[in-house]
Structure formats: C-alpha cells, structure tokens
Amino acid sequence: MTPACKVLKSNKIEYSIHEYEHDANAKSFGLEAAEKLNLKLEEVFKTLMVTDEKNYFVAVLPVNHQLNLKKVAAAFGCKKLQMAEPKIAERLSGYLVGGISPVGQKKRLKTVIDASAESLSKMYVSGGKRGLDIGLKPQDLAQVLSAQFVDVLD
Template sequence: MSKITPATRALSAAGMAFTVHTYDYDPDAESIGLQAASALGEDPARVLKTLMALVDGKPVCVIVPSDQEVSMKKLAATVNGKSAQMMKPPEAERVTGFKVGGISPFGQRKPVSTVIEQSALAHDQVYINGGQRGLQVRLKPGDARDALKAVVADVVA
C-alpha cells in the first residue's frame, strides 16, 4: 500500500504535521469508520469519518466522529441551505477522486465546502482518512480545520 496519496500530498504541501497509520480494511464491515477505530485500537470519537453530502444540490464534505451520524437538517442549516442528503457512492467517488472507504477531505479533485463536527476539536489528535482504504492520517483537529478552511459546527444527530 502506498502511503503517498493526493491527501497526504495536500497535507504536506499545506505544511501540516501528520503521521500515517495503516490498518486491515474490511470491505464487508457494517461501519467503515468503526472498523477503522477498532483496527487502530482507538476511541471511535477520535477516528473521524469523511462523508459527502449534497446541500441544495451542491457537494459538501462533512467530517464527524465514526460513532456519530450526521443530522441532515443541521448540516443544511450550517451551510445556509434548505435540504441535505447523502451523496450516492458513485457520485462521491467522481467528485472526490477517491474510492468509498478511502475518501479523504484532503486532496479532493475540486475544493468543496467542508464542515467538521465541533466535538472533534476537543481531542488533541484525531484520525482522518488518508485517501486510501486502510490508510488514516493522525493530526491535530485544528490543523485539519485550518487546512480545509472548514466550518466548525454541531452537525450530529
């Protein structure tokens, strides 16, 4: 497995401090984020999942703890939209350039609005997908926020 992806290149280019961690990805896992947390031996609240949604038809990246679900109503309100829905996997792959299970908020094909769940900023370090199935980057959540120019908000159900 290559540890150099568009995501790790984007983080390096932004001058962010991060470490790369690999784990055995299980394509049959009920929850990719929870499986990653378990495989890494980490608290699911520190292993964040990257989800792609559509708010009023526009792509939005949303990052939440792997043991939480996104409130579509809160997400839409956060970005001044009326309605939100999860993006279908083929569309998420097309928009981001990453495969589902390996979608990273860093290094996507085109920058999109990004929202990070406020509770994620309570940790000194978090894990976020590094752009490949079975690859996570560990970094300070404030650095992730800054690199992504993300809006911080309460978006969990």
C-alpha cells in the same frame, strides 16, 4: 503517497500515518479503522458528502455518530440536504467510498467538521484509501480545508 498526504505535506502540516489490513467484509469502514488501530471511537472521523441537488458539501464527523442533515443544511445555508450518491462522491472526491479523505479531493468542497473534534489533541481521518488513516490536529485540518467547527450530530 495519496493526494491527502501530498496536500498536508505541501502545507507543512504535521501528520501521522496509520495503516491496517482492511477487511472486505467490514460493514463500517470507520468503526473498522478505530478497532484495528486501537483508537477511541470519538477520535476517528468519517467523511460524508451531502448535496442540495445543485451543490455538494462535505461533513466530517465521529464514526460512531449519525449526521443530522438539518444541522448541516443550516451550517451551509441550505434549506434541505441529502446524502450524495456514492458514485458521485467518488467522482468528485477522487477517492473510493470507505477511503474518502476530507483532504486532497479532486474538487474542493465547502466543509464542516463536527464541533466534538475541537477539544481533541489529535483526530484521525481517512488518508485517501481503505486501510489508511491520518492522525492530525483538528485545527490543522480545519485550516487546510478552510472548514468551520459546527455541531452536526444527531
């Protein structure tokens, strides 16, 4: 059981586990998850870490979209943000890139979830390792992360 599953379980949040065989040659972890789990792209979300050089933040958005750094910066009250280095994202989250879950990270970071998730009955995020996704209600994810729903898409 990954840290993400433990956090959801301890918070009594209902979730489902979806495993698939990860292909080491896959270019996009999120798109691979959607395809192998036979899910709609707008239901599968990736977890990205951004920084203003001092603080780190997390944005959760659909796998088939790009993050708009200006919108995310505004959501966190920062002037400017950039993508975090993969090694730093791994160190802070405790997960490997491609398996970074927004839940159960080593260091709890301020998080936003793209507003498109709000209308879904279920969304899928990484469960904490490559080849493992978790399905849950967007409102439950927002609650456990103390996250806001914000438009962060390009």
